[in-house]
Amino acid sequence: MILQRMCQDRADWDDPLPDDLRPDWERWKVELLKLNGLGQAVSVQLHHFSDASFSGYGQCSYVRLKTTDEKVHCALVMAKARVAPLKPVTIPRLELQAATISAKVSKVLETEMGYKDIIFGRIPR
Structure with a gap:
């Protein structure tokens, strides 16, 4: 809405x-944070994965929530994919491009989700 x-x-x-x-x-x-009866989240983490091949490269980001009852819930938050350029590029270069996209997505998600101060730690009360 x-x-x-x-x-x-x-x-x-x-x-x-x-x-x-x-x-x-x-x-x-x-x-x-309370969806599907998850309970109260005590920690929130963002995890980013990236990979590349000769045909393309991409990344995906997951949010990991840990609740007061020690349950862990993970969900896909965002993903991006690109086809490899027509001009031949080495796999290490494509891997670097994928990692760069992950770093940029991380900054965007930290800002947009408002979790910058709580990543890899406890949620302030």
């Missing part, structure tokens, strides 16, 4: 979230 509202307002993809929608966004992020 937040995305729908921004589309109705003709917001561009990179436009910042309007102030009147920020409380809804923050509430959604908190409620996301």
Whole structure:
């Protein structure tokens, strides 16, 4: 519904979230941690994987939640894939490009999900 509202307002993809929608966004992020009866999350981690071949390269990012009852839940958050350039490129170069995409996606997810201060640690109360 937040995305729908921004589309109705003709917001561009990179436009910042309007102030009147920020409380809804923050509430959604908190409620996301409670989906499917997961319980209260005590730690959140982002894990990024990348790989390459002569035909292409890509990356995927997962969020790992650990709850108060010591259960662990993982879910795919984002993935990107690219075909290899027509000009021959070495596998190490393609691997580096895939790793670079993972690093950029990591920064985006930390900012957009608001987990920058809690990655690899406990959620502040």
